[in-house]
Amino acid sequence: MHMKISEAAAASGCHLETIRYYERVGLMPPPARTASGYRAYRPAEVERLRFISRGRELGFSLEEIRSLLRLEDDSKMSCGDVDAIARTHLADIHLRIDELQRMAMELERVIAQCAGGERECCTILHALRDTGIVSKRDVARCRV
Amino acid sequence: MHMKISEAAAASGCHLETIRYYERVGLMPPPARTASGYRAYRPAEVERLRFISRGRELGFSLEEIRSLLRLEDDSKMSCGDVDAIARTHLADIHLRIDELQRMAMELERVIAQCAGGERECCTILHALRDTGIVSKRDVARCRV
DNA sequence: GCTTGACTCTGTAGCTATTACGGACTTTAC
DNA sequence: GTAAAGTCCGTAATAGCTACAGAGTCAAGC
Structure with a gap:
């Protein structure tokens, strides 16, 4: 069920060290930990990593992706905002x-x-x- | 005759602080100094700055420009080397x-x-x- | 001669988006 | 039981600048 960081890396397309970096800069929330302190990623978090990875493939900056993630998390509709970011x-x-x-x-x-x-x-x-x-x-x- | 750094910046298209940076990384030789320690650039050095600036405009990396400058300084012909760098x-x-x-x-x-x-x-x-x-x-x- | 403002000096820290390291710990495989 | 692989954390490196802080210098006006 839960993935270790190297598995999450393989599943998301993000480099292992990059995942830790995303956590450090607040793009990813701190994940759960195993008893021994290993990061344990839930499917939703791996999806979020994939979201970031795909955004990077499309050339979005991390700040743009941060905005997109906020809009994504926000249940209120904001399609226009997303569209504006993408068009810019x-x-x-x-x-x-x-x-x-x-x-x-x-x-x-x-x-x-x-x-x-x-x-x-x-x-x-x-x-x-x-x-x-x-x-x-x-x-x-x-x-x- | 000699130019102060801001004049050299204006004449070469390089930002003032960038000129100091180029000196620090060895792309520009340390220039002469006035009695009070101000940098004093000779025409040849301003030309070199312009060379770098044009190289950057063409998207060459500083390392590529470093190579081009070496070839430029070298009086032996090396057109083939220059051509190879440019083609790459x-x-x-x-x-x-x-x-x-x-x-x-x-x-x-x-x-x-x-x-x-x-x-x-x-x-x-x-x-x-x-x-x-x-x-x-x-x-x-x-x-x- | 004095003050004001513009210029320059050095050294250091910040920026983006990672990647790589070192040294300690844990887990897995045989 | 031991060795290899994986993970942890913190820090430093990469490119190519840019931006300070705090000090010294220069030219003009009064």
């Missing part, structure tokens, strides 16, 4: 895609120049030294 | 784009279901709880 997140993903595509295009351009050019002069290094086509520099958020 | 990085960007597009498609799917469905049942939460495919059983379970 989707817009953010599209921004990141655009940014990465901009990078890819620019990179393809300088690589193509380099491959076609003479070997004594690296156009890629030139591009980094000289050209400044790129505008926005919120690169950190572009990591998947 | 480009492939990585394409992977990230694919991943984000996968997320976006999936998210669009669940959002569309939610928007098209009745207001009393949030299919987005369903999607997160279950396998990503909302079944009729799930809808039936939905409370008013």
Whole structure:
């Protein structure tokens, strides 16, 4: 019935250490413990872990997932709120895609120049030294 | 001639504190100092900052940029190495784009279901709880 | 000469979302 | 009975910054 943490990890798709982390940051409630102190997860808690895991797969931040979980726990209807979070997140993903595509295009351009050019002069290094086509520099958020 | 750190920041596109960070991690050499200890950047160093900034805009990691700078500093030709770094990085960007597009498609799917469905049942939460495919059983379970 | 405000200095801590470690304990398998 | 595997906790590391605090410095105005 109850699952140990490694079983919950396997069942939910969350890494074992990540589950402890989620507990530490309050995304997961402290689970019951066995007599010897091992965590014992009930099915509902494993489901909650899966909820988080799927949210992460869709790129939601932990804070977004925290909000979604609150709405989920709240029996009052809040479909509009959920929808708003999802749409905001989707817009953010599209921004990141655009940014990465901009990078890819620019990179393809300088690589193509380099491959076609003479070997004594690296156009890629030139591009980094000289050209400044790129505008926005919120690169950190572009990591998947 | 020499620039103070805020001027170098403005000229290079790097945030002021980021410049100090780059120095700390060895991406920038320790600059000359004024009598009172202020950093004084020579044009070549500002250029190096701009090089880093452009590399970041193209999504290169600091370690990749470190390699590119080594190749740049090395007067021996190494266009092939530069090209390899750039191509590897480009492939990585394409992977990230694919991943984000996968997320976006999936998210669009669940959002569309939610928007098209009745207001009393949030299919987005369903999607997160279950396998990503909302079944009729799930809808039936939905409370008013 | 003095004050005010803007700038810079160092060192450290915070951020996101994990992952990895060390050393102690428990459970399981043979 | 012993050895291997699992679990515990707390802490530190990762990338790439950003944000302080508290001290010192510089230029302008009066």
